[in-house]
Amino acid sequence: MNAAEVMTRPVVTVEPTTTIRAASALLVDHGFSALPVVEPGGRLVGIVSGIDLLVHSIGQGGGALTVGQVMNTAVISAPLTATPTELAGAFLGNKLRCLPIVDARGRVVGVVSRSDLLRVLTPEDDVLAARVDRLLHAYSRTRRWTVEVAGGRVAVNGPFDDVAERRVVAALVRTVPGVVGVALGGVPADATP
Structure with missing residues (x-):
């Protein structure tokens, strides 16, 4: 597995000439923490985070500032071939x-x-266990x-009040x-009386 199999695409980007108001709207709309900044040809030239935008929006009103004025140009990226360990x-x-x-360009x-990254590094059975545990906790309001x-x-192991509760939990x-x-x-739930 490599970055090409893990990454989200298409990617939402901004250009250095994008206003910080427009970039802020993209972050809010998509729920991202940062946006890559690219030249018109798509080459990465920086990254702008929600913190960058927030600081400049509050400090100076943000009206006329552009992403190019507030972005971080010391951006770290990875190639398509990067492994989960490298990521x-x-x-x-x-x-x-x-x-x-x-x-490559x-x-x-x-x-x-x-x-x-967590999604690919976390075993499916662990995710399933967390979902079941959350559901049972919501049902019983306890961790029994x-x-x-x-x-x-x-x-599922632990005390059950009666046969009816066993059936509810199984369902x-x-x-x-x-x-x-x-x-x-x-005991397999299908064998439960």
């Missing part, structure tokens, strides 16, 4: 929130966010059950996309 190193070593991905072709997942098969767990089987207290 993680870039994030951790530089305290980044997003990382532009560039082709330096043109921005995608962006990797921390959540993009433990959840383990292997190959999409969910095991709730089956509503989570990706669940392929349910066991309650070591």
Whole structure:
């Protein structure tokens, strides 16, 4: 796996001539933490973060300022061939929130966010366990059950009040996309009386 398989595209970019008001609107609209700044040909020349825009919007009204006046030109990027380990190193070593991905000519072709990288580094069973645990906690308002997942098969262990509650818990767990089987207290849910 490499950056080309992890990155988000198409990438939203701005040019140095973009006003900080327009750049701020893009950040808000898309929920990004930063935007790559590119020349008209798409070559990466900087990055502008929400903090950069906020500081300059408050300090000077931001009306006439452009991205080129507030962007960071010491931008870190990664090639399409970067591995998840290399991407993680870039994030951790530089305290980044997003990382532009560039082709051999330096043109921005995608962006990797921390959540993009976590998504590929976190095993699916762990994600499924977290979803089931969150659902069961919302149902019972307690943490009386433990959840383990292997190959999409969910095991819920802990005390159940009665057979009806076992059935409710089994039904709730089956509503989570990706669940392929349910066991309650070591007994397959289909075998529960």
